[in-house]
Amino acid sequence: MRDVAIIGVGAHPAGKFEDKRLKDLGREAVWKALGDAGVGAADVQVAYFGNSLGGLLTGQEGIRGQVVLQESGLGGIPVVNVENACASGATALRGAWLEVASGNADMALAVGAEKMFVGDTAKSISALAADSEIELSQMGMQFSAAYAIHPKTNLKGKMKEYGWTPADFAKVVVKNSHNGSLNPYAQHRKPLAEEDVLTSRMIADPLTLYMCSSIADGAAAAIVCPAEDAKRYTDKPPVRIGAIALTSGQYRLAGDTKPDMVAMTAGLAYEAAGVGPEDVDIAEVHDAMAPAELLIYERLGFCGPGEGPRLIDDGVTTIGGRRPVNPSGGLVARGHPVGATGLLQVAELVWQLRGEAGDRQAGNNPKVALTHNQGGLLLGMDSAACTVSILLR
Amino acid sequence: MRDVAIIGVGAHPAGKFEDKRLKDLGREAVWKALGDAGVGAADVQVAYFGNSLGGLLTGQEGIRGQVVLQESGLGGIPVVNVENACASGATALRGAWLEVASGNADMALAVGAEKMFVGDTAKSISALAADSEIELSQMGMQFSAAYAIHPKTNLKGKMKEYGWTPADFAKVVVKNSHNGSLNPYAQHRKPLAEEDVLTSRMIADPLTLYMCSSIADGAAAAIVCPAEDAKRYTDKPPVRIGAIALTSGQYRLAGDTKPDMVAMTAGLAYEAAGVGPEDVDIAEVHDAMAPAELLIYERLGFCGPGEGPRLIDDGVTTIGGRRPVNPSGGLVARGHPVGATGLLQVAELVWQLRGEAGDRQAGNNPKVALTHNQGGLLLGMDSAACTVSILLR
């Protein structure tokens, strides 16, 4: 398998764009990525397109990638539409990576796009719920509430076990909303204080409004080629893909002792990339609900059980820290246009690794970056899909 | 890239199965494929899952593969949900092929499953239409009618140009319904006479009811591994994948002179497999409407323009002929459970190449097989996705 480099990324900001169609969002990301890579539409040999809710929310089934790419001037090439709930974006990048790593193609495009604002919030909530197993979504499962009470995350249980408080959860939002305020691609650009977070409307105890990612439109794209060819297209520092680990949920019976899904996926990614958690300089993680970031710290091996809040208190994971996490603002502030999220994370890390992240540039000259992108919920208790990727400069 | 072999296939019959869920259909196909390959669920290292209408028809978005595979006893492995409208099944096989060809995995599973009977025919028709670009489906485009009038197929135009008659279209159905009557996996098992076809209800002139594929539930699966390892698992003759060509639609402007999409895709497949149309012993093609089979003959290089009906008259494409086409009964008789169709075609050809097709076994000892699986419709006039695959014994 060949070493693969990301030579161009592009994004459409996350937010509410009432007049834009899925194809408008996607096109902007694709053309920005082409421009960033210094290549033309005709150079792309194969494309993977990640989207999750377009069928239920826009009525467009089956061929979303072809629709967006036709609008972007790309036709004729193989297009694979992929879905993995909130991890669709990372899944698209994995497809593009495999095409190039295998030698099947010399240039591949990964796109993630989502149009969630359709003028009916309940409909958008329903579509999100439809990314969980139907027996759960039919029961009226609402994602934020389910996160709060799910045996794998059980927030009130964690508060008891670890002594965490709502103020600890708010810390994540304070950090990430600060980062988002510096990010022109972010949906929410107002920096929030702990007080703002704790007094915002309760969505599902202990989750307040500002602790939850919100509905968003958005898109992102990445262009990959063999690492040895990268210099041919662009003078920017190429970013190598060290690993993209993808796993699916395992059925968790009573008394389950299998390793945690995030920890297992991270382990696979670390092994494939030849790095360990201690080597990670910067990360974008899936904080669909802010407390998730604290649990993910543990599961990625960034800290021991319950020590997440201290990483923030000590400034370790702030932009200026030793290991910034969610410099983009994360899902909570940058936004979570479902199918685009994984590639928005990748775009952010490419900018960070190149030193192009402007006001939110990490101060630690990052060389090893990690993304964690996860989604869906199975009757067997695990998420449906979990990805951890390692990017290297 | 390594040579890849299909070592096991399995299918759930196409038809109306009111009490079965998507996961029941898929599970049956997966376990039959495992049994056919002589491997266990734990041997599968990665899975691709093709489905197109599950979001709109069953409410299950995003994670359909994980849901079906959890129910089948497969968890933890990478699962990629793929969609390419009616070509989703072939797209899933392509993913599994690339995993193994690249060396990324040593055993991969491709599944296609569709649940179309949901107690509301208009809803099923709408979901099918949603596989075309939204600007067409919103306009009330109905697939059979659109096929009849589309500039690329324009049946009344072809009748004028070639002298074809409705009786020529009926020939395809007579042949395929005969094949379907011999196929335990077929949805429609009644052999039809020309008279039956021509006097059946008019769906969209010149297409009568029996010329159109109908709504169906169904599933199919295939297991692939490196060709050199095939003997380790099974004594059955391994079937090598010679090529899986996938293309997307090109925008067809007024006065378009680009090569036809099916012809172009077939050309890529022939080249990759090192065979020509004259070498093809047997084929399963996408006769979503019966006249399509006549046009596809031309575009695959099986005959010259307008000569399709003669291939049937001369018995060339019947089961006992020199080059049987749609021995399974095709979409018209075997059935067209959208996301499953491409893998139902593959299962049929594997059985045919192994000599296991029972009453419908081709009489010409086939060694080179071709599948054509196509779907979706773009504003730019082409289909969204077209695949042609070559399988070799």
Next chain:
Amino acid sequence: MDRVFDLRPNDYVMLVPGAFHVPEGPDDEAYLIGSRCRACGATVPHPMAVCPACVSADTMEQVAIGQRGRLYSFTIANAAPVGFTAPYFQAYVELPEGPRVFALISDDVPVEADALADGMEMELVIEPVRKDEQGRPVLTYKYRPVASNGTGA
């Protein structure tokens, strides 16, 4: 129905938002919103931002298109998706600018095979296909033979 130009924008919804222009008065005309490339002249009968011929991202401009055309092909669909009632016509209309556009046929035309013929000169009309949940007409573009319109050319 009310004459289309008596409807104000909040009084109706569009079946395909952004696809066509609804007349705003008796002197205003319906048209499809097409796109034309300033660089190469490629013309498509819908909004499109990147030219499908020369693949430029900044040369497409909106054009009014589709007021007239010739019937390229048609059939009567006897099965219908949600929101439509069979039997109904489906057609492609060839525009003078080149492209062919998928279209429905005006309710003025009886749904009978001999009511239309390939090659007929057609004109664009805006008509409702149904009412939405709030009772507003859902408008779309359709075509009808020019002869069936008393006002002629």
Next chain:
Amino acid sequence: MDRVFDLRPNDYVMLVPGAFHVPEGPDDEAYLIGSRCRACGATVPHPMAVCPACVSADTMEQVAIGQRGRLYSFTIANAAPVGFTAPYFQAYVELPEGPRVFALISDDVPVEADALADGMEMELVIEPVRKDEQGRPVLTYKYRPVASNGTGA
């Protein structure tokens, strides 16, 4: 509402078809339709054909499950998907057989945080969540604290 057992199968629809048993008379009890492996004893609170523990395809048998359990966790959701109205409880209930099951809470319980407590003994009830387009009740399973039911254990 009518007592659930006064409803005949055609009088209602199930929110999650096949997930639970609706009592057919006053002596019949509601239960979840679970699955248990004859070979290894693995038990899940829903119909499942392949054992997730020993991965056998022919050892799972249906079991009645879930009539009782303990409240594992709960919260009040203040946002709701289509067909539900916030605020409403969401919960996981731990069954004596081992599995935890996602559940709604009976309408008998006021939607207030202090109406429930982790660890409470709960019992299964079948209740409507809404009516369908034909006016039939859409039934689902919910739980309520045992104490709130006058009949006790």
